Amino acid sequence: EPEVTQTPSHQVTQMGQEVILRCVPISNHLYFYWYRQILGQKVEFLVSFYNNEISEKSEIFDDQFSVERPDGSNFTLKIRSTKLEDSAMYFCASSESGANYNEQFFGPGTRLTVL
């Protein structure tokens, strides 16, 4: 069964460093998403991406964040200069289309720890 994969499973970085979180969505999917969950808090929407551009972003997704689909398979989230409060679990998701609220398939997440 196809699934969304994410690497690494755990990333530890120093404050101020750049990190890139990687995701491989399901191959025929067209819509891609990033969510995050700070420990003990809700899963929060960050950004959606379609047709090689951002279609929606939340207020969390400021200039420190960027997304890219560098090739036909990967979807990345870059945090340019990490802050302590960026420590969270980051989930990638993909869906075949947006119509009929088609299911978003989630990856297992990357736990980011900023020291």
Added chain:
Amino acid sequence: AQSVTQPDIHITVSEGASLELRCNYSYGATPYLFWYVQSPGQGLQLLLKYFSGDTLVQGIKGFEAEFKRSQSSFNLRKPSVHWSDAAEYFCAVGLLSGAGSYQLTFGKGTKLSVIP
């Protein structure tokens, strides 16, 4: 703005007992509602979703949920819990956004423990 409340942080039930996980939402229009489950080390998996029509929705793994507009609720139920149902359960509201995509607003989740 839409919001989702799951009032129970942790629930423990005995195997074979019935289960109801509560979810209340706040949303100005007709809500699109989802239940996801997350097992340790796994991603979120969709259990069921409600768009319109029949207010009782059947999902995978024997789960069902009932949409009650008057109570702004979308509670998840299962008549007989199995040990493998131990996981964290998330209720979510979908909001259609640009270019046909939609974003999910999640509750904080309810952790389910099952006693053998």
